[in-house]
Amino acid sequence: MKVTIKDIARAAGVSHPTVSKALNGSPGVSQAVRQRILSIAEQMNYIPNQAARRLADKQTQTIGLLWPKSEALFFHHLSLQIQQEAARRGLDVMISLADPPRGLRAFNEHFVDRIIFWSPPGWQPDLAFIQQKELFHGRMLLIGGGALKGTHRISVDRSGAIYEAVRYLAANGHRRITFIGDSHEKQLGFTKGILEQRMEYHEHYVIAVKEGEPFPEQRVAALLDSLDKPTAFIVDNQSFAFGLLKLFRDRGLRMPDDYSLIVYDEIPEMQRLEIPVTTVGPPIGKLAALALSIIAGKEPQGQDDMADIEIKCELHVRKSTGRL
Numbered sequence: 001m002k003v004t005i006k007d008i009a010r011a012a013g014v015s016h017p018t019v020s021k022a023l024n025g026s027p028g029v030s031q032a033v034r035q036r037i038l039s040i041a042e043q044m045n046y047i048p049n050q051a052a053r054r055l056a057d058k059q060t061q062t063i064g065l066l067w068p069k070s071e072a073l074f075f076h077h078l079s080l081q082i083q084q085e086a087a088r089r090g091l092d093v094m095i096s097l098a099d100p101p102r103g104l105r106a107f108n109e110h111f112v113d114r115i116i117f118w119s120p121p122g123w124q125p126d127l128a129f130i131q132q133k134e135l136f137h138g139r140m141l142l143i144g145g146g147a148l149k150g151t152h153r154i155s156v157d158r159s160g161a162i163y164e165a166v167r168y169l170a171a172n173g174h175r176r177i178t179f180i181g182d183s184h185e186k187q188l189g190f191t192k193g194i195l196e197q198r199m200e201y202h203e204h205y206v207i208a209v210k211e212g213e214p215f216p217e218q219r220v221a222a223l224l225d226s227l228d229k230p231t232a233f234i235v236d237n238q239s240f241a242f243g244l245l246k247l248f249r250d251r252g253l254r255m256p257d258d259y260s261l262i263v264y265d266e267i268p269e270m271q272r273l274e275i276p277v278t279t280v281g282p283p284i285g286k287l288a289a290l291a292l293s294i295i296a297g298k299e300p301q302g303q304d305d306m307a308d309i310e311i312k313c314e315l316h317v318r319k320s321t322g323r324l
Helices: 005-012 016-024 031-043 049-057 073-088 100-109 127-135 158-171 184-196 217-224 238-250 284-295
Strands: 062-066 092-096 114-118 139-143 152-156 177-180 232-235 260-264 278-281 308-311 314-316
Touching (some): 005 016, 016 031, 062 100, 073 092, 073 284, 092 100, 100 114, 114 284, 139 284, 152 284, 158 177, 158 184, 158 232, 158 260, 158 314, 177 217, 232 238, 238 260
Parallel strands (some): 062 092, 062 114, 114 139, 139 152, 152 308, 177 232, 232 260, 260 278
Antiparallel strands (some): 278 314
């Protein structure tokens, strides 16, 4: 049930004109009372009436992006592609980098009725998000791997991506490959590829480090100095790739003469490096086009009409990989 100004007034023990003044920033209300009313309004998930009236009048022409606070260039390029696809359909895009519940609340207040939300595998909504979701009456698409009842979903075959990277390196004669990253899905793909290709495997060939943590330079350097050092690397993201490339430069190593490298995420920056880097990852243009076809397409009639699509990754071979 929608919360009204009278509900807030009743909870705060004040008149509804006082609540109206507090919510609109008008004079005539003390700062202490104003803050108490604003706090109660937030707890009750109050949405301003003007937003409700706008929603009742017509469908908005705005798509909301609930986007992660990440320095990964992939998200920058994907958001640009989504904005371009939206513009072709006459739609605007509003981006929120806030925590999901706060971002969803902002979209509710700004009468956004179509939302694209990047949610990683294993994501679970908290109570605050669920409360805001109950107030949202539009169309929502989850991209990345998360799932939520009543929403569309696009997942990414990360395991298959790393599996194909291992197969490609094996076909080019590599028998000792190191994976740098901490994604469970990607490690599964790596392990599957190593086992199927009957390649050499040592525990130290998997360097588990979470995205956002510093590049594990000392561990990689020790691996490069070992007797059973790898001939190729598969790296989870661009940040670790740049760290590895710096380590190669510091040691006077070159690709693909000394080592081969494949990086997860197909972003333009990888092909603009001095030695263009082989990548594997979801095609950004296709992902954006698919997202817009779902979020701006025909309205689903029920849960059975909700899209649930897994997008396959693509391998782009460049000069950072070679044959042994």
